[in-house]
Amino acid sequence: MGIIVALTGSSGNMGRETLPALMSLPFIDRINLLYLDNRRERRFARKIKRRYGDRVFQIFGNIANEDDCEKLISDADYVINLAAVIPPASDSEPEKTRECNVTGVKNLVKAIERREKQPGFIHTSTVAVYGNRNYLHPWGRVGDPLLPSVYDVYAATKVKGERIILDSNIEKWSILRQTAILHNRMLTDNMKDGLMFHTCFNVPLEWVTSRDSGLLIKNIIKRDYEEGGVENYWNRVFNIGGGDKNRVTGYDTFEEGFGIIGGSAEKFMRPGWNSIRNFHGMWFSDSDELQDMFDFQRESVKDYWLEILKSHPYYKIAKILPPVIIRKLAIERLLPDPNSPSRWIKNGDEGKVKAYFGSKENLKCMPEDWKDFAVLAKGRLPDGDVNYRELKNIKNLKKYGFVLPHGYDETKADSELDLDDMRAAAEYRGGEVVSEEMNKGDLYTKLLWRCHDGHEFYASPYAVLKAGHWCPECTEPEPWDFDRLSKFMPYYANVWYDTHAKGENVVYFFDDEHHAKFTRF
Ligand SMILES: [Zn+2]
Structure with a gap:
């Protein structure tokens, strides 16, 4: 008797590699797949059906629809959620993003909870939940504060999605925070709007390829099935990373990618084109856990x-044309895009300028020449x-002070953690344990907590101490209130002030027309 797997997001960047990888496991009898009901997805689904025949069962619907989720997981032994609306789509379609990344997770969780014999649930989250890092704390690990970047609807919804699972009654779950993923549609997806200019040149990035993911x-699935459960895997949060050889910065990434087509970061780009904060990415000090x-x-x-690049037209064109033409053709044409920092500056979009550059004044001191720009x-x-x-x-890590404290005695074994540790952790987050x-x-048994603002909420010690979650009312954006929260949460202040001044007293939000706004407090 084999097993049945339910998989969402199989037409996405990670899904396209995950489905064939799973199909190579002979003990999987069938994989249930959920697609959106549109022409593009139906075309993709036909290809999959031709390839795998009866080993796939295809549903056309929406993860935001409860019945579709119910159908998808009804007979599954494992549920793998790779579905997500990601940037740049999440920047322009916030409603769709919330539907997929929050309502979708809710529906899967409910459907799993209803099953008498629950399937194991593997959910992918993202490095974006940690928000921005720079050279002051380039390394991070699970348990570090969740400070998703301002105006990043994707990251905000992924925090909420995680929380639904952490608060659920699912018996066997795991959350995998995926790092920057290199996939074969990277160039077409990320070079069609201004997204590439959000990447700070000095942001630490740990890449992984979609195939390795x-x-x-x-x-x-293989180990868990064959061994009847992998020890220390379930009911935990992990970071997916590509390890030492894939730890670079934004600058290195452009340098490597453009280098292959005869250019370089400096030949193809200008320092002032990219934001200087409010991106996401870090080097994982714990990505060896999943690797081990x-x-x-x-x-x-x-x-x-x-x-x-070899399969991309730029590769051939670059052999004939000089770099300056490539720069104009491939990159400069994206500068006026509505999702590009240059456009925000030109339009006087104060919210975005403040979030990504600190202030209008900062723009005046931005070096225009690479020789004046400090490249990490x-x-x-x-x-x-x-x-x-x-x-x-x-x-x-220790030598440079890169290990962020989580507010309790981490030298203690998990089995020794008690109410005193909860009190210490709560205080470090500006609140208390009730x-x-x-x-x-x-x-895993939930406790009652109270945040600085007096909101009371239930959360497991794991969610708070080990996974970085806190008050769902004031710390899960929107709005983005981290200037204020950092004043009484040392846990946040440790990271927030790496890229924000203490005198910045601003709360960021979207207005009803999805315009980026802020008010001072
Ligand atoms: Zn609160």
């Missing part, structure tokens, strides 16, 4: 770039130089 999901369990990190981003990848910082290789060495009892070491 597919292999990870396959290996999770499931051995999936095979590919380097460098090799994969080459593979992608070259070991240059605005206030002196640094050894970039040393910074990137995982052995130096519950007066807790079974020592029980990280």
Whole structure:
């Protein structure tokens, strides 16, 4: 007797690699797939049907529809949720994004909870939940504060999606925070609007390829099925990363990608084109955890770039045309796009300018020439130089003070954590734990907490201490209130003030027409 897997998002970047990887497992009898009911998805689904025949069962509908989710998971042994509306679509279609990334998760959770024998639930989240990092804390791990970037509807909805699972009654779940993913539609997807200019040149990025991500999901199912459960895997949150060879910065990424077509970051771009904060990305100090369990990190981003570019028209054109023409054809044409920082500046979009550059005044001091711009990848910082290789060495985390405290005694074994640890963690988050009892070491029975603003909420010790979640009313955007929250939450202040001044007293929000606004407090 084999097993049945339910998979969402199989036509997405990660899904396209995950489905064939899963299909190579002989003990999977069938995979249930959910597609949107539109022409593009139906065309894709026909191809899948031709290839796999009766081993796939296809449903056309919407994850935001309860009945469709019910049908999808009705007989599944595992449910894998890869469905998400991601940037740049999430920037222009917030409603669709909420439907898929929040309502969709709610529906899957409800359908799983209703089953007498529950399937295991694997949910993909994102590095974007951590928000912006720079050279002051380029490394991070699960349990670090969730400070999703201002105006990033994608990240905000992914935080909410995680919370639904953490608060659920699902017996076997796991949340995988996916890092920057390199996939073969990267160039076409990310070079059609202004999204590439959101990437700060100095942001730390740990890439993984979509193929390795597919292999990870396959290996999770394989081990779990063959061993009757993988120890220390279920009911936890993990970071997916590509490991040491794939830890770079925004600048290195442009340098590598453009280098293959005869250019470079500096030949193709200008310092003032890209935002200087409010992006997301970091190097994971704990991405070896999944690697140790499931051995999936095979590919380097460098090799994969080459593979992608070779099949792209730019690769051939670049051999004939000089870099300045490529710059105009491929990149400069995107500068006036509504999703590009240059356009926000030109239009006087104060909310976006404030969020991504700090202030209008900061724009005046932006260097125009690369020789004046401190590129982290070259070991240059605005206030002196640094050894970039040393910074990137995982052995130096403590030396550089890169390990963020989570507000309780982390030297204790999980089985020893008690109410005192909850009190300490709550205080570090500016609030308190209301519950007066807790079974020592029980990280999954919910406790009652109170935030600084007086909201009371239930959450498991795991969600708070280990996964970085806190008050659903004031810390899950929107609005983005981190200037204020950081004043009494040392847990947030540690990271927030790396890229924000203490005197910035602003709350960011979207108005009814989805215009980026802020008010001072
Ligand atoms: Zn609150």
